[in-house]
Amino acid sequence: MPEHGGNLRDARRLYGRTDWIDLSAGLNPDWYPAPALADNAWHRLPEPDPALVEAACSYYGAPHMLAVAGTQAAIQALPRLRAPSRIVIAAPSYAEHAHHWALHGHTATQVAYDALAAAVDRCDVLVVCNPNNPTGATVPRALLLDWAGTLAERGGWLVVDEAFGDTDGANSVADCTDRPGLIVLRSVGKFFGLAGVRLGFVAAQPALLDALDELLGPWQVSGPAQQVGKAALLDRAWQRATHAALLLAGQRLRTLLAAHGVDSTGTALFQWWPEARPELFHEHMARRGIWVRLFRTGPRGIRLGLPPDEAAWTRLATALNEWTRESK
Template sequence: MDGGFAQPHGGDLGVMSALFPDAPRPWIDLSTGINPWPYPLPLLEPALWTRLPSAADVVALKQAAMAAYGVTDPDAILAAPGSQVLISGLPFLRPAGADVTIVGPTYGEHAPAWVRAGHRVRMIADLPDLGGPLPDVLLLVNPNNPDGRTHDPARLRPLLSEIARRGGWMLVDEAFCDLMPDLSLAPLAGQPGLLILRSFGKFFGLAGLRLGFLMAPPDMVRAMSARLGPWAVAGPALAVGAAALSDAGWQADTRRRLADAMGRSLSLYRKAGMEILGHTDLYALLREPEGRGLFIGMGRAGLLIRAFPDRPGLFRLGLPPDSVAFDRVASVLTI
């Protein structure tokens, strides 16, 4: 595949429209790993758009998030305008020069954020051994993006204890953990050395809302809160987030719906001869047969998939939102 076609992130349909001007419309975006069946927006009070968020709005969201994630300490959780702002800001809460180890390959925004803050970053393929050298900061994504690899909390807890004993941090990005709640370390939120990131928009399908959470020891929550400043999360986002996180029935139904849809997609990929390298119920990482030209074929069909400039032949596909989209994907894969 021509590396010039690859995009650093998913979702840029403007670029794709220029690359493939004759593709059928509307474009179907399979590149982001966002739930294509979003949480139904509740009817919001008009005042939410015209007044500053209140302390009560923040408390309501925090209580909903604590119940959804299993957090017990209200001082150990902070709402933010998306997890990306936390990824960019957290490295500056630690003095420059830390040894940061990232379990990868994984989401590409983490490493640059730590480098910008003056830290030394290295990548490793798996968790370090408990008895060996440990970094000042261990960073992992669970489940991992883009391959869906998971890390057993039973293996993470002793690593956390040892890293924290040495004054270090374990930073766990749980952006897709709503799919697999049993993987989450959120019930441990507030313990020394443990930092957790959660993204709201992916599972709830509302990425444009820009809402995320930090779970960390209270002193770090206060430091990040000061960095974000007042009114960090917009009033409508606070209200929608509180409603969605409180809706356990919708969440359970959605997990089943996503699992069924991914099962159907995986079956299609196998029949088409694609190698499935890993997946969650929101995305699958595939390797195409040599010479297949999957990215270009999908683009010509009006389908945006996630390509990786540094790993030619690998692609991540999200879920088709309806039968029309699924059939369009199938038409490309079965040529």
């Protein structure tokens, strides 16, 4: 199983602290305030709520969507809907994509973002995180739609993981998923900060969504998750305020890193850089109760999310000052 951020139990086991600042998962630290649940939320079987899908289609601009138990559920299931195929996955990328395509008889190859255009003609499925996790790299919308058309002509798919797309929707292709072979994944875990709810959405043509729904089976999304997710997707005032706040926080993080000689890239929710000594940086931060995401391979580097409050910003700045001094 690939490594992931958010593994605070590992941090506590290894370092024995309890005052952790978790910057490892790239989630909005000011998560959506979940409303009170209906009295029967824990009792009723969670039949799908059409109003949830309507709210998702409106928010994401997609013509058709399927609610799933986090986009991870779709990532694991989509490879099972195709016969063995040639898969190209943009790299570096969220590791679960390559992991699951390789598990189901497909030939999976990872290709750098700047070489994707040349790879379209030699694959049946192209998987792109846009913006990318962990680097923040993006592919222009027009180019994605061109690739989708090329792949569809021979029965192929373009799978676009837009889990981090809420703060910069300019390159989203969710609105075009009525086209053959174009599949978009969206998540409430990142922008809304609701990773624990396990709720995501797949946008695609109805026939593909029906096949995915049949494969995943009944009661995919819990009743409480449906209620909380619907409230978040409908709350336009919270979304507008949060969008603006995250853009400012993201710029603040990038500026703080630059002040310590770190040339980073990323999104409003995280920054990433190819740190020359990533294990040492990770250890340095962990000793100070700051848990960051370490990438040991492909490529080696550090991803760092937004601090949750001013005290955490101060602790991060202090730790970076100490790292800069010790590195000289």
